[in-house]
Amino acid sequence: MRVAIAGAGAVGRSIAGELLENGHEVLLIDKNPNSISVERVPLAEWLLADACEITSLDEAALQRCHVVIAATGDDKVNLVVSLLAKTEYGVPRVVARVNNPKNEWLYNESWGVDVAVSTPRLMSALVEEAVSVGDLVRLMRFSQGNANLVELTLAADTALVGTRVGDVAWPVDTALVTIIRAGRVLVPGGSDTLEAGDELLFVAAQEREEELETLLAG
Template identity: 65%
Template sequence: MRIAIAGAGAVGHSIASELLDGGHEVMLIERSTENYRPKSIPGIEWVLADACELASLEEAGLQSCDVVIAATGDDKVNLVVALLAKTEFAVRRVVARVNDPRNEWLFTDAWGVDVAVSTPRMLAAMVEEAVNVGDLVRLMTLRQGQANLVEITLPPDTPLAGHRVRDLELPPDAALVTILRGGRVIVPQPDDPVEAGDEMLFVAAAEMEQRIREVVHGR
Protein backbone atom coordinates (compact mmCIF):
# COMPACT_ATOMS: atom_id res chain seq x y z
CA MET A 1 0.00 0.00 0.00
CA ARG A 2 1.30 3.47 -0.87
CA ILE A 3 0.99 5.92 2.01
CA ALA A 4 1.81 9.63 2.14
CA ILE A 5 2.56 11.35 5.44
CA ALA A 6 2.48 15.14 5.77
CA GLY A 7 4.86 16.26 8.50
CA ALA A 8 8.25 14.75 9.33
CA GLY A 9 8.36 15.80 12.96
CA ALA A 10 8.66 13.25 15.75
CA VAL A 11 5.16 11.86 15.13
CA GLY A 12 5.37 11.65 11.35
CA HIS A 13 8.90 10.24 11.50
CA SER A 14 7.82 7.47 13.88
CA ILE A 15 4.72 6.59 11.84
CA ALA A 16 6.83 6.39 8.69
CA SER A 17 9.28 3.98 10.32
CA GLU A 18 6.47 1.72 11.57
CA LEU A 19 4.73 1.64 8.19
CA LEU A 20 7.97 0.93 6.36
CA ASP A 21 8.62 -2.00 8.71
CA GLY A 22 5.12 -3.22 7.85
CA GLY A 23 6.07 -3.49 4.19
CA HIS A 24 4.30 -0.37 2.93
CA GLU A 25 5.57 2.13 0.41
CA VAL A 26 5.90 5.43 2.28
CA MET A 27 6.29 9.03 1.10
CA LEU A 28 7.11 11.68 3.70
CA ILE A 29 6.31 15.30 2.83
CA GLU A 30 8.04 18.01 4.86
CA ARG A 31 8.35 21.75 4.24
CA SER A 32 10.98 22.51 6.89
CA THR A 33 14.62 21.95 5.93
CA GLU A 34 15.31 21.28 9.61
CA ASN A 35 13.07 18.19 9.61
CA TYR A 36 13.99 17.11 6.09
CA ARG A 37 16.38 14.23 6.84
CA PRO A 38 16.28 11.66 4.01
CA LYS A 39 19.19 9.67 5.44
CA SER A 40 17.37 9.10 8.75
CA ILE A 41 15.00 6.48 7.29
CA PRO A 42 16.44 4.66 4.29
CA GLY A 43 13.83 3.29 1.93
CA ILE A 44 11.34 6.15 2.32
CA GLU A 45 10.60 8.65 -0.42
CA TRP A 46 11.18 12.17 0.91
CA VAL A 47 9.61 15.27 -0.60
CA LEU A 48 10.66 18.78 0.42
CA ALA A 49 7.46 20.73 -0.17
CA ASP A 50 4.49 22.46 1.44
CA ALA A 51 1.70 19.87 1.75
CA CYS A 52 -0.87 22.67 1.73
CA GLU A 53 0.02 23.62 -1.85
CA LEU A 54 -1.94 21.85 -4.54
CA ALA A 55 0.87 22.05 -7.09
CA SER A 56 3.33 20.47 -4.67
CA LEU A 57 0.98 17.56 -3.98
CA GLU A 58 0.41 17.02 -7.70
CA GLU A 59 4.15 16.96 -8.33
CA ALA A 60 4.60 14.50 -5.45
CA GLY A 61 1.99 12.19 -7.01
CA LEU A 62 -0.54 12.18 -4.19
CA GLN A 63 -3.14 10.77 -6.56
CA SER A 64 -1.24 7.47 -6.51
CA CYS A 65 -1.56 7.08 -2.73
CA ASP A 66 -4.02 4.76 -1.03
CA VAL A 67 -3.80 6.54 2.32
CA VAL A 68 -2.79 10.04 3.41
CA ILE A 69 -1.84 10.82 7.01
CA ALA A 70 -1.85 14.48 8.06
CA ALA A 71 0.54 14.34 11.01
CA THR A 72 1.86 17.86 11.47
CA GLY A 73 1.76 19.73 14.75
CA ASP A 74 -0.64 22.32 13.33
CA ASP A 75 -4.35 21.45 13.22
CA LYS A 76 -5.03 24.03 10.50
CA VAL A 77 -2.42 22.43 8.25
CA ASN A 78 -3.76 18.94 8.92
CA LEU A 79 -7.28 20.01 7.94
CA VAL A 80 -6.10 21.58 4.70
CA VAL A 81 -4.03 18.51 3.81
CA ALA A 82 -7.00 16.25 4.53
CA LEU A 83 -9.38 18.34 2.43
CA LEU A 84 -7.01 18.49 -0.54
CA ALA A 85 -6.26 14.77 -0.35
CA LYS A 86 -9.93 13.83 -0.39
CA THR A 87 -11.42 16.41 -2.76
CA GLU A 88 -8.60 17.03 -5.24
CA PHE A 89 -6.89 13.64 -5.32
CA ALA A 90 -9.72 11.25 -4.30
CA VAL A 91 -7.52 9.48 -1.75
CA ARG A 92 -9.47 6.53 -0.39
CA ARG A 93 -8.49 6.88 3.28
CA VAL A 94 -7.44 10.06 5.09
CA VAL A 95 -6.21 10.03 8.68
CA ALA A 96 -5.59 13.30 10.52
CA ARG A 97 -3.81 14.09 13.76
CA VAL A 98 -5.66 16.33 16.23
CA ASN A 99 -3.27 18.33 18.40
CA ASP A 100 -5.78 20.45 20.32
CA PRO A 101 -8.85 18.53 21.62
CA ARG A 102 -10.89 21.72 21.27
CA ASN A 103 -10.57 21.35 17.48
CA GLU A 104 -11.87 17.79 17.32
CA TRP A 105 -15.30 18.89 16.11
CA LEU A 106 -13.71 20.14 12.88
CA PHE A 107 -12.13 16.82 11.94
CA THR A 108 -15.07 15.31 10.06
CA ASP A 109 -15.83 14.15 6.55
CA ALA A 110 -16.71 17.75 5.71
CA TRP A 111 -12.96 18.38 5.84
CA GLY A 112 -12.09 15.09 4.17
CA VAL A 113 -11.14 13.28 7.38
CA ASP A 114 -12.03 9.59 7.61
CA VAL A 115 -10.28 8.97 10.93
CA ALA A 116 -9.28 11.63 13.46
CA VAL A 117 -6.64 10.67 16.02
CA SER A 118 -6.47 12.91 19.08
CA THR A 119 -3.27 12.17 21.00
CA PRO A 120 -4.34 14.04 24.16
CA ARG A 121 -7.68 12.23 24.22
CA MET A 122 -6.05 8.84 23.65
CA LEU A 123 -3.57 9.43 26.46
CA ALA A 124 -6.38 10.44 28.79
CA ALA A 125 -8.28 7.30 27.80
CA MET A 126 -5.24 5.15 28.56
CA VAL A 127 -5.03 6.68 32.02
CA GLU A 128 -8.73 6.07 32.64
CA GLU A 129 -8.36 2.51 31.44
CA ALA A 130 -5.51 1.90 33.88
CA VAL A 131 -7.23 3.27 36.97
CA ASN A 132 -10.95 2.76 36.39
CA VAL A 133 -11.47 -1.00 36.47
CA GLY A 134 -15.10 -1.79 35.73
CA ASP A 135 -15.78 1.54 34.01
CA LEU A 136 -16.39 1.88 30.28
CA VAL A 137 -13.62 3.88 28.61
CA ARG A 138 -13.93 5.33 25.11
CA LEU A 139 -10.63 4.77 23.30
CA MET A 140 -11.38 6.04 19.81
CA THR A 141 -14.16 7.45 17.65
CA LEU A 142 -14.67 5.74 14.32
CA ARG A 143 -16.36 6.83 11.11
CA GLN A 144 -16.95 10.42 12.21
CA GLY A 145 -18.84 9.47 15.33
CA GLN A 146 -20.93 6.65 13.88
CA ALA A 147 -19.27 4.20 16.26
CA ASN A 148 -16.71 4.11 19.05
CA LEU A 149 -14.05 1.69 20.21
CA VAL A 150 -14.68 1.25 23.93
CA GLU A 151 -12.99 -0.82 26.61
CA ILE A 152 -13.99 -2.21 29.96
CA THR A 153 -11.93 -4.35 32.35
CA LEU A 154 -14.02 -6.80 34.34
CA PRO A 155 -13.59 -6.33 38.11
CA PRO A 156 -12.80 -9.26 40.46
CA ASP A 157 -16.45 -9.50 41.57
CA THR A 158 -17.94 -9.43 38.07
CA PRO A 159 -21.21 -11.39 37.76
CA LEU A 160 -20.12 -12.44 34.26
CA ALA A 161 -17.32 -14.73 35.47
CA GLY A 162 -17.92 -18.22 34.09
CA HIS A 163 -20.47 -17.09 31.53
CA ARG A 164 -19.90 -17.78 27.86
CA VAL A 165 -19.60 -15.08 25.21
CA ARG A 166 -22.89 -16.30 23.70
CA ASP A 167 -24.62 -15.49 27.02
CA LEU A 168 -23.83 -11.78 26.76
CA GLU A 169 -27.04 -10.04 25.78
CA LEU A 170 -25.44 -7.24 23.83
CA PRO A 171 -27.65 -4.54 22.34
CA PRO A 172 -27.92 -3.99 18.59
CA ASP A 173 -25.15 -1.91 17.01
CA ALA A 174 -22.62 -3.30 19.49
CA ALA A 175 -20.05 -6.06 19.01
CA LEU A 176 -17.40 -7.63 21.22
CA VAL A 177 -14.30 -7.69 19.01
CA THR A 178 -11.43 -8.69 21.32
CA ILE A 179 -10.71 -10.00 24.79
CA LEU A 180 -7.28 -9.28 26.26
CA ARG A 181 -6.40 -11.82 28.94
CA GLY A 182 -2.92 -11.70 30.42
CA GLY A 183 -0.59 -11.72 27.44
CA ARG A 184 -3.18 -13.22 25.11
CA VAL A 185 -5.30 -11.57 22.44
CA ILE A 186 -8.50 -13.59 22.09
CA VAL A 187 -10.87 -13.35 19.14
CA PRO A 188 -14.04 -14.22 21.03
CA GLN A 189 -15.97 -17.33 20.02
CA PRO A 190 -19.53 -18.11 21.24
CA ASP A 191 -18.40 -20.80 23.69
CA ASP A 192 -15.40 -18.91 25.13
CA PRO A 193 -15.74 -18.28 28.88
CA VAL A 194 -15.54 -14.81 30.39
CA GLU A 195 -13.19 -14.29 33.34
CA ALA A 196 -12.59 -11.59 35.94
CA GLY A 197 -9.79 -9.30 34.83
CA ASP A 198 -10.64 -9.68 31.14
CA GLU A 199 -10.12 -6.49 29.17
CA MET A 200 -13.01 -6.43 26.70
CA LEU A 201 -13.03 -4.22 23.61
CA PHE A 202 -16.29 -3.36 21.89
CA VAL A 203 -17.22 -1.44 18.76
CA ALA A 204 -20.55 0.23 19.41
CA ALA A 205 -22.75 3.15 18.53
CA ALA A 206 -22.50 5.88 21.15
CA GLU A 207 -26.10 5.45 22.27
CA MET A 208 -25.40 1.78 23.07
CA GLU A 209 -22.58 2.42 25.53
CA GLN A 210 -24.87 2.62 28.56
CA ARG A 211 -26.47 -0.68 27.53
CA ILE A 212 -23.04 -2.29 27.40
CA ARG A 213 -22.33 -1.04 30.92
CA GLU A 214 -25.54 -2.65 32.12
CA VAL A 215 -24.74 -5.98 30.45
CA VAL A 216 -21.22 -6.11 31.83
CA HIS A 217 -22.38 -5.28 35.34
CA GLY A 218 -25.21 -7.81 35.18
CA ARG A 219 -28.04 -5.30 35.44
Protein backbone atom coordinates in the same frame (compact mmCIF):
# COMPACT_ATOMS: atom_id res chain seq x y z
CA MET B 1 0.74 -0.08 0.23
CA ARG B 2 1.70 3.51 -0.58
CA VAL B 3 1.39 6.03 2.25
CA ALA B 4 1.85 9.80 2.15
CA ILE B 5 2.65 11.58 5.42
CA ALA B 6 2.14 15.34 5.69
CA GLY B 7 4.55 16.59 8.34
CA ALA B 8 8.14 15.34 8.56
CA GLY B 9 8.72 16.22 12.19
CA ALA B 10 9.50 13.70 14.89
CA VAL B 11 6.00 12.19 14.71
CA GLY B 12 5.93 11.91 10.93
CA ARG B 13 9.42 10.40 10.76
CA SER B 14 8.62 7.86 13.46
CA ILE B 15 5.48 6.75 11.62
CA ALA B 16 7.43 6.55 8.38
CA GLY B 17 10.09 4.36 9.96
CA GLU B 18 7.51 1.91 11.30
CA LEU B 19 5.71 1.69 7.97
CA LEU B 20 8.93 1.17 6.04
CA GLU B 21 9.94 -1.67 8.36
CA ASN B 22 6.59 -3.29 7.55
CA GLY B 23 7.34 -3.15 3.83
CA HIS B 24 5.24 -0.14 2.77
CA GLU B 25 6.14 2.72 0.44
CA VAL B 26 6.28 6.07 2.23
CA LEU B 27 6.36 9.66 1.01
CA LEU B 28 7.13 12.40 3.54
CA ILE B 29 5.93 15.92 2.70
CA ASP B 30 6.97 19.08 4.53
CA LYS B 31 7.28 22.74 3.55
CA ASN B 32 10.03 23.47 6.07
CA PRO B 33 13.50 22.85 4.58
CA ASN B 34 14.83 22.17 8.09
CA SER B 35 12.48 19.19 8.37
CA ILE B 36 13.80 17.53 5.24
CA SER B 37 16.24 15.11 6.85
CA VAL B 38 16.69 12.40 4.25
CA GLU B 39 19.47 10.76 6.25
CA ARG B 40 17.05 10.08 9.15
CA VAL B 41 14.63 8.07 7.00
CA PRO B 42 16.70 7.24 3.92
CA LEU B 43 14.30 4.66 2.51
CA ALA B 44 11.41 7.11 2.29
CA GLU B 45 10.63 9.46 -0.57
CA TRP B 46 10.83 13.13 0.36
CA LEU B 47 9.03 16.17 -1.02
CA LEU B 48 9.69 19.78 -0.01
CA ALA B 49 6.25 21.29 -0.54
CA ASP B 50 3.18 22.74 1.13
CA ALA B 51 0.74 19.85 1.63
CA CYS B 52 -2.16 22.34 1.67
CA GLU B 53 -1.54 23.26 -1.97
CA ILE B 54 -3.18 21.32 -4.79
CA THR B 55 -0.09 21.70 -6.99
CA SER B 56 2.03 20.09 -4.28
CA LEU B 57 -0.36 17.18 -3.89
CA ASP B 58 -0.44 16.74 -7.65
CA GLU B 59 3.36 16.48 -7.57
CA ALA B 60 3.04 13.94 -4.76
CA ALA B 61 0.65 11.88 -6.94
CA LEU B 62 -1.73 11.57 -4.03
CA GLN B 63 -4.22 9.68 -6.17
CA ARG B 64 -1.79 6.73 -6.07
CA CYS B 65 -1.80 6.61 -2.27
CA HIS B 66 -3.81 4.09 -0.31
CA VAL B 67 -3.44 6.07 2.93
CA VAL B 68 -2.71 9.69 3.79
CA ILE B 69 -1.57 10.63 7.29
CA ALA B 70 -1.88 14.27 8.34
CA ALA B 71 0.74 14.41 11.09
CA THR B 72 1.73 18.06 11.36
CA GLY B 73 1.68 20.01 14.60
CA ASP B 74 -1.03 22.33 13.27
CA ASP B 75 -4.67 21.20 13.44
CA LYS B 76 -5.72 23.59 10.67
CA VAL B 77 -3.15 22.09 8.31
CA ASN B 78 -4.13 18.54 9.21
CA LEU B 79 -7.78 19.24 8.50
CA VAL B 80 -7.07 20.88 5.14
CA VAL B 81 -4.77 18.03 4.09
CA SER B 82 -7.42 15.49 5.11
CA LEU B 83 -10.16 17.26 3.19
CA LEU B 84 -8.08 17.57 0.03
CA ALA B 85 -6.90 13.97 0.21
CA LYS B 86 -10.43 12.65 0.47
CA THR B 87 -12.37 15.00 -1.81
CA GLU B 88 -9.83 15.84 -4.52
CA TYR B 89 -7.89 12.58 -4.73
CA GLY B 90 -10.26 9.96 -3.34
CA VAL B 91 -7.72 8.50 -0.93
CA PRO B 92 -9.39 5.45 0.68
CA ARG B 93 -8.01 5.98 4.19
CA VAL B 94 -7.18 9.30 5.87
CA VAL B 95 -5.68 9.36 9.35
CA ALA B 96 -5.22 12.70 11.10
CA ARG B 97 -3.34 13.81 14.19
CA VAL B 98 -5.24 15.90 16.74
CA ASN B 99 -2.95 18.33 18.54
CA ASN B 100 -5.49 20.26 20.60
CA PRO B 101 -8.25 18.09 22.16
CA LYS B 102 -10.64 21.05 21.87
CA ASN B 103 -10.50 20.64 18.08
CA GLU B 104 -11.27 16.92 18.09
CA TRP B 105 -14.93 17.48 17.23
CA LEU B 106 -13.86 18.82 13.82
CA TYR B 107 -12.08 15.62 12.86
CA ASN B 108 -14.90 13.77 11.14
CA GLU B 109 -16.10 12.72 7.70
CA SER B 110 -17.03 16.32 6.86
CA TRP B 111 -13.30 17.08 6.82
CA GLY B 112 -12.40 13.80 5.13
CA VAL B 113 -11.03 12.16 8.29
CA ASP B 114 -11.51 8.42 8.68
CA VAL B 115 -9.52 8.05 11.90
CA ALA B 116 -8.56 10.83 14.31
CA VAL B 117 -5.67 10.17 16.69
CA SER B 118 -5.48 12.43 19.71
CA THR B 119 -2.30 11.83 21.69
CA PRO B 120 -3.57 13.64 24.82
CA ARG B 121 -6.83 11.69 24.76
CA LEU B 122 -5.08 8.40 24.07
CA MET B 123 -2.62 8.89 26.92
CA SER B 124 -5.36 9.82 29.38
CA ALA B 125 -7.44 6.85 28.16
CA LEU B 126 -4.53 4.49 28.74
CA VAL B 127 -4.16 5.82 32.27
CA GLU B 128 -7.89 5.30 32.89
CA GLU B 129 -7.71 1.84 31.32
CA ALA B 130 -4.91 0.88 33.68
CA VAL B 131 -6.75 1.88 36.85
CA SER B 132 -10.44 1.48 35.97
CA VAL B 133 -12.44 -1.70 36.47
CA GLY B 134 -16.07 -1.71 35.40
CA ASP B 135 -15.88 1.67 33.65
CA LEU B 136 -16.03 2.07 29.89
CA VAL B 137 -12.94 3.84 28.52
CA ARG B 138 -12.89 5.35 25.03
CA LEU B 139 -9.55 4.65 23.34
CA MET B 140 -10.07 5.90 19.80
CA ARG B 141 -12.72 7.45 17.59
CA PHE B 142 -13.45 6.27 14.05
CA SER B 143 -15.15 8.95 11.99
CA GLN B 144 -16.71 6.45 9.60
CA GLY B 145 -20.03 5.40 11.08
CA ASN B 146 -19.47 7.51 14.19
CA ALA B 147 -17.93 4.52 15.96
CA ASN B 148 -15.41 4.32 18.79
CA LEU B 149 -12.93 1.77 20.06
CA VAL B 150 -13.81 1.31 23.73
CA GLU B 151 -12.49 -0.89 26.52
CA LEU B 152 -13.83 -2.21 29.79
CA THR B 153 -12.25 -4.49 32.39
CA LEU B 154 -14.93 -6.85 33.65
CA ALA B 155 -15.47 -6.57 37.40
CA ALA B 156 -15.77 -9.70 39.50
CA ASP B 157 -19.22 -8.77 40.80
CA THR B 158 -20.92 -8.24 37.44
CA ALA B 159 -23.67 -10.66 36.45
CA LEU B 160 -21.98 -11.34 33.10
CA VAL B 161 -19.11 -13.26 34.68
CA GLY B 162 -19.57 -16.90 33.67
CA THR B 163 -21.88 -15.99 30.77
CA ARG B 164 -21.15 -17.22 27.25
CA VAL B 165 -20.42 -14.46 24.72
CA GLY B 166 -23.12 -15.79 22.39
CA ASP B 167 -25.76 -15.59 25.14
CA VAL B 168 -25.26 -11.87 25.79
CA ALA B 169 -27.76 -9.50 24.17
CA TRP B 170 -25.20 -6.95 23.01
CA PRO B 171 -26.54 -3.54 21.94
CA VAL B 172 -27.03 -2.99 18.22
CA ASP B 173 -24.11 -1.37 16.36
CA THR B 174 -21.74 -2.94 18.88
CA ALA B 175 -19.11 -5.62 18.27
CA LEU B 176 -16.89 -7.39 20.78
CA VAL B 177 -13.64 -7.71 18.82
CA THR B 178 -11.09 -8.91 21.38
CA ILE B 179 -10.78 -10.33 24.87
CA ILE B 180 -7.44 -9.82 26.60
CA ARG B 181 -7.03 -12.42 29.34
CA ALA B 182 -3.90 -13.16 31.36
CA GLY B 183 -1.69 -11.58 28.72
CA ARG B 184 -3.32 -13.47 25.85
CA VAL B 185 -5.33 -11.95 23.00
CA LEU B 186 -8.45 -13.99 22.30
CA VAL B 187 -10.78 -13.75 19.32
CA PRO B 188 -14.16 -14.21 21.01
CA GLY B 189 -16.48 -16.96 19.86
CA GLY B 190 -20.06 -17.55 20.87
CA SER B 191 -19.12 -20.39 23.21
CA ASP B 192 -16.37 -18.48 25.06
CA THR B 193 -17.19 -17.63 28.67
CA LEU B 194 -16.56 -14.20 30.15
CA GLU B 195 -14.30 -14.13 33.21
CA ALA B 196 -13.60 -11.57 35.90
CA GLY B 197 -10.67 -9.37 34.93
CA ASP B 198 -11.21 -9.80 31.19
CA GLU B 199 -10.31 -6.73 29.17
CA LEU B 200 -13.05 -6.42 26.57
CA LEU B 201 -12.45 -4.31 23.47
CA PHE B 202 -15.46 -3.19 21.45
CA VAL B 203 -16.15 -1.16 18.36
CA ALA B 204 -19.38 0.60 19.23
CA ALA B 205 -21.53 3.42 17.95
CA GLN B 206 -21.14 6.41 20.23
CA GLU B 207 -24.84 6.52 21.09
CA ARG B 208 -24.62 2.90 22.32
CA GLU B 209 -21.79 3.42 24.78
CA GLU B 210 -24.01 4.18 27.77
CA GLU B 211 -26.18 1.15 27.05
CA LEU B 212 -23.08 -1.03 26.71
CA GLU B 213 -21.60 0.21 30.00
CA THR B 214 -24.88 -0.45 31.79
CA LEU B 215 -25.00 -3.99 30.40
CA LEU B 216 -21.41 -4.74 31.39
CA ALA B 217 -21.92 -3.32 34.87
CA GLY B 218 -24.62 -5.95 35.40
